Amino acid sequence: MNTDAAIHHDDAHHDDVPKGFVHRWLFATNHKDIGTMYLVLALVMFFIGGAMAMVIRAELFKPGLQLVQPYFFNELTTLHGLIMIFGAIMPAFVGLANWQIPLMVGAPDMALPRMNNLSFWILPFAFLLILSTLFMPGGAVAGGWVMYPPLILQTGESLAFTIFAIHLMGISSIMGAINIIATILNLRAPGMDLLKMPLFVWTWLITAFLLIAIMPVLAGAVTMLLTDRYFGTNFFNAAGGGDVLLYEHIFWFFGHPEVYVMILPAFGVISEVIPTFARKPIFGYKPMVYATASIAFLSFIVWAHHMFTTGLPVGAQLFFMYATMLISVPTGVKVFNWVATMWKGSMTFETPMLFAVAFVILFTIGGFSGLMLGLVPADYQYHNSYFVVAHFHYVLVSGAAFGIMTGVYYWLPKWSGHMYSERWGKIHFWLSAISVNVLFFPQHFLGLAGMPRRIPDYNVAFADWNMVSSIGGFVFGASQLIFVGNIIYTVYFARDKAPARVWEGARGLEWEVPSPAPHHTFSTPPTILPGMLAHGDITH
Amino acid sequence: MTQPATRSANRSGAHCLPRTLLALAGALSSAAALANPEHPTQWQLNLTRGVSPLSHDVWDLHMAVFYVCIGIGVVVYGAMVYAMFKFRKSKGAEAAQFTHNTKAEVIWTILPVLILIGLAWPATRILVYENNTSNSVLTVKVTGVQWKWFYEYIDYKGQPVNNVSIISMLATDSNDARQMDSGISPWSIKSKHGVDDYLLNVDHPLVLPTHTKIQFLITAADVIHGFWVPALGWQADAIPGQIHDAWGQLDKPGTYRGQCAQLCGQDHAYMPIVIKAVPRAEFQQWLVTQENKSRMQDVSRTAQVVAAPGAAPQG
Known part of the structure; x- marks a missing residue:
């Protein structure tokens, strides 16, 4: 063990890349390699979850049951949610963190490289496990990604496998979060004070604390499901003195901060990209940090707004309504700051900027419907309808996923050393930005007209908007093939070399190293010179 | 492909373009117009204002x-x-x-x-x-069961109701049409007033009086269900082991349709809620008839047992 560590330590001072697939990838401890693996896994999961969404939209293309039986439809909606949240969005952000945080704070690697390897390599097995449940007798879990008892306890034997997979994902997330916190707090280059850090690093620091706080709560909730199902406990069984609502409380105590886990790092990406392409420093750096921290704090005291229709006492409903409404204040500050950053800038609209602008516009639409949902009496009409589906897809697809795409286009030249195709990037953007609205905007109408979520078939009054939505869905799904094509082109086929400072207006340590970033960077801490950092002379 | 299925494809195809564009233009120009409170309509954009x-x-x-x-x-x-x-x-x-x-x-x-x-x-x-359910005139207990609704009338005008209950399931025509490859077009399922009621019709609706404050006691027998009739202005989760109370009032006679809102298993899409709101006098009459019917049933059941002791189960 000791010699192993010594050899590895020695390796780190050379710039040679480990030879052979097993050494390079299976035994990977390099933050860039692990970041790449996270991003590739996320992309694969994005397409698996996306394929499920395509089947769902195809079944909903017109009324009547055409393609899949209702139970299988429920398996698809459930797995689509779990795969997209835990398999696509979260690993993609961890991948961005792995690549960028050491580069941005001037660290040679993540603080705990071996744990980094473990936290990645757990994930493929977790997802193989959860996908394998589709082929088990009785089928996969079909109670929605929230897995409410008693319904979820009616699942076949796949329940135990799913719960184990969720435990694995949770362990992976906690280890990833510990690593990120340890890296940011310990490995910053001299002169990189906390309040000089890039906002992407700040948002991830706060996100990592959220993850450590909430993943054990989810693990506890699903473990109680496991013991209720297999060991005769009655946590959630009313007939045995248990309480069905207890599960909802525990789940959403995890679930609400979880939605901020998926959006705060996207806020960070957007806060990097808009100043770069506006050629102007971010407006209100400190308010951005404080707003992120307030959102994170508030996210712990709003969980019951997912449960307004369960019959909570009026006082509790009022408290959670006020707390929920309060979140729109720091969120609003962030949006206003982005707009103010663009104000009197000198803007160009390369693909990352296009995605960032679309993020601000479309995430804000999700924010508006979120405000509407926060008002309890109105929520009594919106809850569990397609209005909710529209709301969270606006914040997760045109929010979180667009944030990830923004980051990928922004940093891909740094990772690969080549420019992506700007023309195809723009085609990808316009097709995605238009189709995502054709896909999700009509779902607001469907929900308001009374269409519940998670149904495979519906009354003919809902037929027209569903058809529109499905067409948007197919176009959106197909457009993502352009994204993959562009990435493959950039990494393997593009000829033109990207400069170290890929974007004219980019500031920060990651732009001080060559493109592609060498296998080992900042083996000795960089000397930070005036003007090198985006927020080097913060007085605001 | 079977004959009716082809017909249904034609039907949906034919209704598609020109009519669709017209309907869309109509819907958009009258976006502020109020939605029908009784049931959803094509191209509907907004929430119903309801009748409560x-x-x-x-x-x-x-x-x-x-x-x-x-x-x-x-x-x-x-x-x-x-x-x-x-x-x-x-x-x-x-x-x-x-x-x-x-x-x-x-x-x-x-x-x-x-x-x-x-x-x-x-x-x-x-x-x-x-959340103020006090001073309600009628109390109805609603129980969600996989995959139907069970309604019990508890009391009316301060008097307990004698054993009146309704089991409400998806109507047979919808149930036949909803099966995969049924060959029956969802557009062909209509109520006798011509309303497209595919998946929004039941065998026995919940009958309620108009202009009456009604207290609903909502619960479930197996898994969580969701009682949602947009015309009432709210939905309430039906949770096993808990009673969720809410109130509603229907100020216009009519047939109000809703659906189970909380995922409750494979037939979650197939447990609609239909409320038939009738004037108070008519409701009073209906309730008395139902009470008499259930009393008759009790009597005849007792009579059977008395008349045929041999039919009693033997040790």
């Missing part, structure tokens, strides 16, 4: 917050669009270097708080009103 004093309040709140969002959207998006056209590098814009503006920041922190207070005020009032 409560649902009217909820609708007003919904529209208020909607207009607030529109207002904020116009300001924020307007500023963004202006900036994107005005401050382009290609137009020779020079980047300013300012990073804060205290006045603007104070305004955009305080102003949203004031707007939120303006929204929270009516929301609180409506919520308190909504």
Whole structure:
């Protein structure tokens, strides 16, 4: 063990890349390699979850049951949610963190490289496990990604496998979060004070604390499901003195901060990209940090707004309504700051900027419907309808996923050393930005007209908007093939070399190293010179 | 493909383009027009205003917050669009270097708080009103079961109701049509008044009096269900082991349709809720008839047992 560590330590001072697939990838401890693996896994999961969404939209293309039986439809909606949240969005952000945080704070690697390897390599097995449940007798879990008892306890034997997979994902997330916190707090280059850090690093620091706080709560909730199902406990069984609502409380105590886990790092990406392409420093750096921290704090005291229709006492409903409404204040500050950053800038609209602008516009639409949902009496009409589906897809697809795409286009030249195709990037953007609205905007109408979520078939009054939505869905799904094509082109086929400072207006340590970033960077801490950092002379 | 299935494909194809465009234009031009409270309509854009004093309040709140969002959207998006056209590098814009503006920041922190207070005020009032089930005239217990609704009339005008209950399941024509490869077009399923009631019709509707404050006691027997009739202005989760009370009032006779809102297993899409609201006198008559019927059943059941002791189970 000791010699192993010594050899590895020695390796780190050379710039040679480990030879052979097993050494390079299976035994990977390099933050860039692990970041790449996270991003590739996320992309694969994005397409698996996306394929499920395509089947769902195809079944909903017109009324009547055409393609899949209702139970299988429920398996698809459930797995689509779990795969997209835990398999696509979260690993993609961890991948961005792995690549960028050491580069941005001037660290040679993540603080705990071996744990980094473990936290990645757990994930493929977790997802193989959860996908394998589709082929088990009785089928996969079909109670929605929230897995409410008693319904979820009616699942076949796949329940135990799913719960184990969720435990694995949770362990992976906690280890990833510990690593990120340890890296940011310990490995910053001299002169990189906390309040000089890039906002992407700040948002991830706060996100990592959220993850450590909430993943054990989810693990506890699903473990109680496991013991209720297999060991005769009655946590959630009313007939045995248990309480069905207890599960909802525990789940959403995890679930609400979880939605901020998926959006705060996207806020960070957007806060990097808009100043770069506006050629102007971010407006209100400190308010951005404080707003992120307030959102994170508030996210712990709003969980019951997912449960307004369960019959909570009026006082509790009022408290959670006020707390929920309060979140729109720091969120609003962030949006206003982005707009103010663009104000009197000198803007160009390369693909990352296009995605960032679309993020601000479309995430804000999700924010508006979120405000509407926060008002309890109105929520009594919106809850569990397609209005909710529209709301969270606006914040997760045109929010979180667009944030990830923004980051990928922004940093891909740094990772690969080549420019992506700007023309195809723009085609990808316009097709995605238009189709995502054709896909999700009509779902607001469907929900308001009374269409519940998670149904495979519906009354003919809902037929027209569903058809529109499905067409948007197919176009959106197909457009993502352009994204993959562009990435493959950039990494393997593009000829033109990207400069170290890929974007004219980019500031920060990651732009001080060559493109592609060498296998080992900042083996000795960089000397930070005036003007090198985006927020080097913060007085605001 | 079977003959009727082809017909259904034609049907949906034919209704598609020209009619669709017309309908869309109609729907958009009358976007402010009120939705039908009884059932959803094609190209419907907005929430129904419902037929209950409560649902009217909820609708007003919904529209208020909607207009607030529109207002904020116009300001924020307007500023963004202006900036994107005005401050382009290609137009020779020079980047300013300012990073804060205290006045603007104070305004955009305080102003949203004031707007939120303006929204929270009516929301609180409506919520308190909504949760006050006192002085109700009729009490109905609603139990969600996989995959049907069970309604029991508990009391009416202060008098206990004698054993009147309804088991309400998806109507047979919808149930036949919903099967995969049934060959029956969903568009062919209509009520006798010509309403498209595919998946929104039941064998026995819940009969309720109009102009009456009705208390609903909502629970479930197996898994969580969701009782949602948009015309009433709310939905309530039906949770095993808990009783969720809510009130509603139907100020217009009619047939009001809703659905189970909470995923409850494979046939979640197939347990609609239909409320038939009738004038009070008619309801009174209906209730008496039902009570007599159930009394008769009790009598005949007792009579059977007495008359045929041999039919009793033998040890």
